[in-house]
Amino acid sequence: MKKYLLLILLAMLSGEVFCQNANTLFVTYSRSKPQPVYNKDVDGGAGYKAVASNAFGIRYLMKSSKIITFETGIDYSSFDFKLDHVDMPNIVIPDITQSIEVVSIPVYAHLTFLKYFFVNGGLLTDIEIDKKNTDIDEQTGIGFGLGAGVSYNYKKVSFFINPFFERHGLIGLGKQESGVRQSIINPGGRIGIGYAF
Numbered sequence: 001m002k003k004y005l006l007l008i009l010l011a012m013l014s015g016e017v018f019c020q021n022a023n024t025l026f027v028t029y030s031r032s033k034p035q036p037v038y039n040k041d042v043d044g045g046a047g048y049k050a051v052a053s054n055a056f057g058i059r060y061l062m063k064s065s066k067i068i069t070f071e072t073g074i075d076y077s078s079f080d081f082k083l084d085h086v087d088m089p090n091i092v093i094p095d096i097t098q099s100i101e102v103v104s105i106p107v108y109a110h111l112t113f114l115k116y117f118f119v120n121g122g123l124l125t126d127i128e129i130d131k132k133n134t135d136i137d138e139q140t141g142i143g144f145g146l147g148a149g150v151s152y153n154y155k156k157v158s159f160f161i162n163p164f165f166e167r168h169g170l171i172g173l174g175k176q177e178s179g180v181r182q183s184i185i186n187p188g189g190r191i192g193i194g195y196a197f
Contacts, residue, residue, distance in 0.1 A: 022196040023063040024158050026073070030055035032188025034079040034168075036136050047084035048136075051097065054078055059192060061110060071110040071120055077102045079184060081136070098134040102168060102184075103127045106145055118160075121146040126168045137182040139169035147190070158194040163187075 033050035057075035064070070083096040108122035124143040131138065149162035168184040 024061040024194045024196045026059040026061070026158070026160070026192035026194035028055075028057045028059055028073075028075070028190050028192040030057070030075070030077070030164075030188050030190040032077075032166075032186050034077075034081070034184045034186040034188075036081065036182045037185050038182055048081040048098075049084050051080040051082055053080050055188075055190075057104075059106075059194070061194075067111055067113065069110045069112070071108040071122075072106060075104045075106070077104065077186075079186070083135075098136060099132060100128055100134060100136060100139060100184075101130050102139050103129055104143075104166075104168065108145065112151070116150055116152060117148070118151055118162075119146075119148045120162070124166060124168060128169075136184075137169070137172065139172075139184055141169040141172040141183075143168040143170045143183065149190075153196070156196045158192075158196060160190075160192045160194075162190040162192070164190055 032053055032055065034053055035050045036048050055075050055077035057073055059071060059073035062070040062072075078099060078101050080097055080099050083098065103126070105125045106122060107125070108120045110118060110120045112118045122145065124145050126139050126141055126143055128139040143166060145164055145166040147162045147164035149160050151158060151160040153159075164187070166184075166186040166188075168186060170183045172183075
């Protein structure tokens with residue numbers, strides 16, 4: 001009898017612990033400090049200082065009665081970097097800022113637990129647009145992203161806060177200027193407001 005009571009109790013709690021997700025469309029804003037990194041050790045060459053950058057996007061969370069659901073969307077990011085150089089005494093070298101613009105399509109698994117918490121992660125398909133004259137390798141390629149966050153639903157309106165870590169263009173599909181590939185690491189935070197349907 002105790003086994004059955006425990007089984008019934010666990011079944012009842014699972015509805016609260018792992019909540020069901022409705023189809024939800026979110027509008028998102030992200031703030032981050034991206035930085036180009038080399039995929040191998042490199043001696044010499046320019047360094048970069050991260051500058052706070054912005055991203056805007058739309059995310060879609062697919063309806064599911066499972067604890068793991070599908071998350072996708074599209075993000076537009078504008079990444080800014082300051083060229084890091086060695087200062088010479090009595091010589092003023094002006095700051096040089098370089099920018100890249102990337103459109104990313106995430107294909108994530110989204111795990112919701114304890115009603116308000118979630119983790120998400122998966123692959124990013126990145127396309128660099130409006131290529132400017134920068135020393136940074138083209139970021140068109142495949143990357144990945146990981147995150148965790150808190151969400152709150154009020155009737156059909158949803159809100160979330162999602163700290164994340166992304167690596168863009170890890171596997172490059174575009175032109176590579178240097179002998180060793182650079183990709184962008186991008187730690188930051190994302191907020192979103194959505195509507196469930």
